[in-house]
Amino acid sequence: MSQVLYVPRRLLETTRAHLAREAPKEGVGLWAGRREVERVIPLPNAHPEPLTGYLxxxxxxxxxxxxxxxxxxxxxxxxxxxxxxxxxxxxxxxxEARWRVPYVIFGTDGFRAFLLPEGQEVPLALLP
Ligand SMILES: [Zn+2]
Known part of the structure; x- marks a missing residue:
């Protein structure tokens, strides 16, 4: 399956701001849209150990x-x-991967997207 995630920089910054608010806990949310990401939807992390997990x-x-x-x-x-x-x-x-959409992970070294559980990396293309 070949797919590319198209993300406007503005929405990448929205996502980063959400995750910064959640830190030091892990943060979780959705990207939605038609062809490209149009909406960032932060969700509450209900994991019992939110410093090291997300739900x-x-x-x-x-x-x-x-x-x-x-x-x-x-x-x-x-x-x-x-x-x-x-x-x-x-x-x-x-x-615990259950969804067929890419999982985007923001770490200390940047961000990447993967199909899970396969582990195949999905290219992210930033839009101006
Ligand atoms: Zn994780």
Whole structure:
């Protein structure tokens, strides 16, 4: 499956700002849109150990997905942060992967997107 994630820089900054607010906890949210990312949707991290794990709060996730459907936007990616680790999927990220959209990981060394559990990297293209 070949796909590229197109992200306007402005929305990348919105995402980074959300994750900075969550730090030192991991942050989680959705990217949605049609062809490119048009919407950043921060979600509460309901993981019992949010410093080292993430779990999108299920009711907030469901509401967000329903709202996207109403607006005709597709879920393009799920993002989360590794406030003290690299932008690579952890063993838990791989084991718990359930979605067919790319997982975007923001780490101390940048950000990357992957299809999980396969681990295939998905190119990210920044739009002006
Ligand atoms: Zn992770």
């Amino acid at each position: 999108a709060e299920p009711l907030a996730l469901l509401k967000a997905l329903k709202a996207l459907e109403r607006e005709g936007l597709a879920l393009l990616a799920i993002y989360h942060s590794h406030p003290r680790g690299p932008a690579f999927p952890s063993p838990t990220d791989i084991k």
